[in-house]
Amino acid sequence: MSEKIDWAKYVSETEKKIECVEISNSDEAEKKSEDSDKPNPADASLLAKIIRKGLVENKNDIEVQRKDPRSPLYSIKSFEALNLDPNLLKGVYEMGFNAPSKIQETALPALLADPPQNLIAQSQSGTGKTAAFVLAMLSRVDVTKKYPQVLCLSPTYELAIQTGEVAAHMAKFCPEIEMKYAVSGEVVPRNTHLTEHIIIGTPGKVLDWAVKFRVFDLKKLCAFVLDEADVMISMQGHQDQCIRIHKNLNAATCQMMFFSATYDQQVMDFAELIVKNPIIIRLKREEESLDNIRQYYVRCNNPDEKYTAITNIYGTVGIGQAIIFCHTRRTAAWLSEKMSKDGHAVAVLSGDLTVEQRISVLDRFREGKEKVLITTNVLSRGIDVEQVTIVVNFDLPIDMNGKADCETYLHRIGRTGRFGKSGIAINLVDSEKSMGVCKAIEQHFDRKIHLLDTDDSDEIEKIGNGN
Numbered sequence: 001m002s003e004k005i006d007w008a009k010y011v012s013e014t015e016k017k018i019e020c021v022e023i024s025n026s027d028e029a030e031k032k033s034e035d036s037d038k039p040n041p042a043d044a045s046l047l048a049k050i051i052r053k054g055l056v057e058n059k060n061d062i063e064v065q066r067k068d069p070r071s072p073l074y075s076i077k078s079f080e081a082l083n084l085d086p087n088l089l090k091g092v093y094e095m096g097f098n099a100p101s102k103i104q105e106t107a108l109p110a111l112l113a114d115p116p117q118n119l120i121a122q123s124q125s126g127t128g129k130t131a132a133f134v135l136a137m138l139s140r141v142d143v144t145k146k147y148p149q150v151l152c153l154s155p156t157y158e159l160a161i162q163t164g165e166v167a168a169h170m171a172k173f174c175p176e177i178e179m180k181y182a183v184s185g186e187v188v189p190r191n192t193h194l195t196e197h198i199i200i201g202t203p204g205k206v207l208d209w210a211v212k213f214r215v216f217d218l219k220k221l222c223a224f225v226l227d228e229a230d231v232m233i234s235m236q237g238h239q240d241q242c243i244r245i246h247k248n249l250n251a252a253t254c255q256m257m258f259f260s261a262t263y264d265q266q267v268m269d270f271a272e273l274i275v276k277n278p279i280i281i282r283l284k285r286e287e288e289s290l291d292n293i294r295q296y297y298v299r300c301n302n303p304d305e306k307y308t309a310i311t312n313i314y315g316t317v318g319i320g321q322a323i324i325f326c327h328t329r330r331t332a333a334w335l336s337e338k339m340s341k342d343g344h345a346v347a348v349l350s351g352d353l354t355v356e357q358r359i360s361v362l363d364r365f366r367e368g369k370e371k372v373l374i375t376t377n378v379l380s381r382g383i384d385v386e387q388v389t390i391v392v393n394f395d396l397p398i399d400m401n402g403k404a405d406c407e408t409y410l411h412r413i414g415r416t417g418r419f420g421k422s423g424i425a426i427n428l429v430d431s432e433k434s435m436g437v438c439k440a441i442e443q444h445f446d447r448k449i450h451l452l453d454t455d456d457s458d459e460i461e462k463i464g465n466g467n
């Protein structure tokens, strides 16, 4: 659990700071990334958005953690109930949104209330947060005023563009609403003033435009959105910039909205610093479970024996498709080369690839062009590949201290046993240390991990047939 940060102290120190310190890509940082191929939260979020084919259904209830006792908080079951501008409602329907998602049912009435309500919303990826705040942003614009009234901050260029595309799509029948990206590559001539109504951008660029070049006035904003807050916090320097921007807003006239896909306390603490007197709502995370998953471990003495175990399994189990997780990019590359040489159709997805390359690898794997996807932790969250029936942990997931990383283990295999399908998880252990990690995972989830002898083809046959 990350240590608690004293955000108030952090803010006062930040406000004394002259410039943000950008993290340098030191050799040490480079070496660390090579060792564990840690997923970059911004890439993971962008990848999930781009390949997602629609809402992630979540049956859990909305939890209202805090609300202003004076203001009624109610939920809606249809977009008509929001009294939206008819052209905006038309845009919502044009996007195929027939009814509000779980988080939208409660967030939208609060976001569109009059007087405006400040809101902090936490809801897992894909549950409709972006669509909710974009609708609120578009609803807050007064097109008769020719200056920026709404600002949305995103952690990266790509995520800002993603949000802008949702806004442009939703405002299809509201051509009078004008938007501008404040991202790298966008230039505003000096001594001009922006006339667009909505600015979507990254913190550094927004600060330059508003504070350094004064091309728009933060004090005149009536709505401020901080999106992907969990990603924002993970990027050095972004908190400082967000705090500087927030300091220039007029809290009395500017509605604050804060969205996060994760539930860390650190994110919540940062939120409460930025958003005063908020309504706090959250959609409890859909619990992934190990039900329907049979777990095994295979004792090996070295990577070559692990490889033999995989080929024994692969040759025998009539599996749909398999994902094999390695701890480092190097191991993933080594394994894929060996399997390809032996004639297996394998794909590799690791931190070496750009987001576009990862998407094309995933698309090919979804289409069944490759039967085995070899990857690292870069793929451990948020990616659903339903036809996967077996996950192999070539290396068991461990954290920075070499201890069992149970959450990553769950994310890795928790997806195979979904939608009633049965899944198989096979863990290759090649040392007392990795055996200890396997035992720690077994104890953590209180689910037996059975010994498997991959030389015994009858036993493997049984696994393949779901016995």
Ligand SMILES: Nc1ncnc2c1ncn2[C@@H]1O[C@H](COP(=O)(O)OP(=O)(O)OP(=O)(O)O)[C@@H](O)[C@H]1O
Pocket (backbone or CB within 6 Å): 045, 048, 049, 052, 053, 054, 055, 056, 095, 096, 097, 098, 099, 100, 101, 104, 123, 124, 125, 126, 127, 128, 129, 130, 131, 132, 261
């Ligand atoms: N009410 C709705 N009805 C149908 N589809 C919806 C609805 N709201 C959003 N979607 C679709 O569901 C997908 C996820 O929505 P959205 O991007 O708003 O979720 P999110 O919670 O912001 O995800 P992330 O946290 O990854 O940004 C998108 O494809 C979006 O078009």
